Amino acid sequence: MALSAGQCFAQLDQLSEDVKKIFYHALTTEQSYHWLRSLCKDVGPRLAGSPGDLKAVEWSSTLMRDLGFDTVHILPVTVRHWERGKEKAVLKVDGKKIPLAVTALGGSVSTGSRPLKAQVIEVRDFDQLEALGEQIKGKIVFFNYRMRKDFISTGSGYGDAVKYRWSGAAEASKFGAVAVLIRSVTTRADDHPHTGILTYQDAPVKIPAGALSYQAAERLEQILKKQPNTILELTLETFERDPKTSYNVVGELFGSTYQDKVLLAGGHLDSWDLGEGAHDDGAGVVHSIAAAAYLKQLGIQPRHTIRVVLFANEEFGLDGAKKYAQWVKESDTKKILLAVESDGGGFSPRGFTLDAPDSIVQKVREYRELFYPYGIYEIGKGGSGADVNQLKFTGAILAGLRVDGHRYFDLHHTIRDVFEEVNPRELEMGSAAMAAFLLIFDRLIFN
């Protein structure tokens, strides 16, 4: 449908008015913030396969039903279920015991409940690991790689450093290491260890792996300088349980005109067991629900169907997103045009990245001034998110909400990722940004 210049301006004015209403509504009602409190405090941590995980499925289905979504349904997903037990790291120095704050990496095999005792060997990076070769044997490898502070985007710093968490154990085991400790992937100098998934890939032997807090890593580094033969007693008790059934939770608001065409907003419902998953990804859950609910509450009916997808088990291998992609391929009667994800936390929104052809990116950028009054300037090409990325095969435009990430890796995957660390205004700005983003696609991009 081609529009005249006059129609076009009128449409832009109307959209601009509606966007203003959305931000007003978000900031004054603060519903996302109240939902997030409930998700964090009534449901709590929700590691895939845990009782909290199922509670979150129930909680979010009920919430979307109560909000008047046209349909809410759940799609079963078989998820890995891993649990942590006793965790302890103690250095023996001059007959004294020095405890170090430690947590098991997600998926780590267990040391058992009795400590593993071995000498610690510090390794800067994978190159040094290889250079040390035989000297690794029988030792606990301490990957002392610091997350770089000089990236403006903390996500880039994370991407650079996370490889030691991801495959440190697999690499070290090739040289006969008995366990691995990494320096937590953070720039924040506190005493809370950061967990996160590891992978053993094709490692011949699976060895236990944990993360030391920033401060514990500093302490260990200092001690090893003076006493390189220091013995560490490491207990990382973990349990690989039988797989469980969890669910992707899906709610829809039907479009007025194109009911079979879908604008999808999503985040992941599972969280780590430490903390409450407030920023990761409770924020994304309420952002996505709010993106639809706020439009409905304001009487703004999109022409396309808005679909909210809360993905199961992102943290432990994207089970939910993969299963969802399979469902879309085999069973979805509608066509997904756009899928936008929020998985960067409930901080001040800064923009959106688009995984789409240049022509689309350019088209969206033409409307970016709609966001300027809200301090949102960054609309450009980039990745979307781990979950919606599974939908790439559909040809849909994929997108990700970008937020101010300076504080994210202070909390990420730690006991500090709790509701109290979320600011209501910052969170609500994100909800409004998500709703506005959907509306721009509904009215201006797909027509």
Place this chain on the structure above:
Amino acid sequence: MALSAGQCFAQLDQLSEDVKKIFYHALTTEQSYHWLRSLCKDVGPRLAGSPGDLKAVEWSSTLMRDLGFDTVHILPVTVRHWERGKEKAVLKVDGKKIPLAVTALGGSVSTGSRPLKAQVIEVRDFDQLEALGEQIKGKIVFFNYRMRKDFISTGSGYGDAVKYRWSGAAEASKFGAVAVLIRSVTTRADDHPHTGILTYQDAPVKIPAGALSYQAAERLEQILKKQPNTILELTLETFERDPKTSYNVVGELFGSTYQDKVLLAGGHLDSWDLGEGAHDDGAGVVHSIAAAAYLKQLGIQPRHTIRVVLFANEEFGLDGAKKYAQWVKESDTKKILLAVESDGGGFSPRGFTLDAPDSIVQKVREYRELFYPYGIYEIGKGGSGADVNQLKFTGAILAGLRVDGHRYFDLHHTIRDVFEEVNPRELEMGSAAMAAFLLIFDRLIFN
């Protein structure tokens, strides 16, 4: 000096490189953050005229000397010295005592150490105060005006609501009120009252005035609905001490070419007695010091003199800034070309506002892309800051650092304004932005 296009591009490339170095330096050395820790923890609160205030003068002079500033000097300022004593607000409801979190507004007269007992009357706004007229007499006026949440800029919400803090007591006393309580100027629903200065203007009688926490205001509102005749016992003990001598602290790095022309960066050294003045305005203090020090440390010598001014007593009537303006008028041998202030907290920088002719604003905006890689997009016309605004008579360009303000009024003027509420990266981004801003003026605007 006119530049050829080639020279111009080379200069921009060099500047862009230098700006990158500045951000790198800030994020990796985190010196502002360490200075701020010391200011908050070693010096602590520094209400004008208090021992902490003088300690801060010593602390900042020493720091700038240690950093190798070319000159550091202090300029005496007579400052008002007010102190708070016992503070208590207790409602008597059905024979039960209900305590309400309260704090005296800065400059409030004292109730004495024994409570003032009177009926509370709730007033929405000044119009209602006037309408109630005679009914106000002998009562404690409760200005129950909520800071609006719908402004995107929290500063605008603050500007709208602060009038009840500023002149509520003066207005209510005209109608015979015996005291005033305001709802704290915040949107954050916690139990910490927010102080801040009041003025009695030409009020015939000065009456005590305090701020209730958000939660206390909610409680009082509920109780008054059911029992409008409720009696409040209010103790706001305060002391107006003899004026004291404090100091503006000034440090300079001499310019290579225009030593007698000055680019000034400043914040205020005093703080409220509650909290540690971490964001307000410890952040501005270290931003300003860093803006100069980081350039020096990087071997980037500006052509103009960089002057850091830490103003005395902003909170209690701008004594320092007024005195400084007088000094500039009478004694300054150099000419101030630019004065930029940081007094919005140590949050992620978003831009700068310029109080300058349109032609200058336009010129600065031409270079705004230098800031884009750092998430800084907003360069435009606007106010500068309360302190540097006193220098308007000089004809200098005045400017203010703008930061993400969503969290500011959660903490502002409360016991929560402490070092722990500052994120090192957000703070350092501000320091780097200030340094880069000075450099743009040094190289591109004044030539």
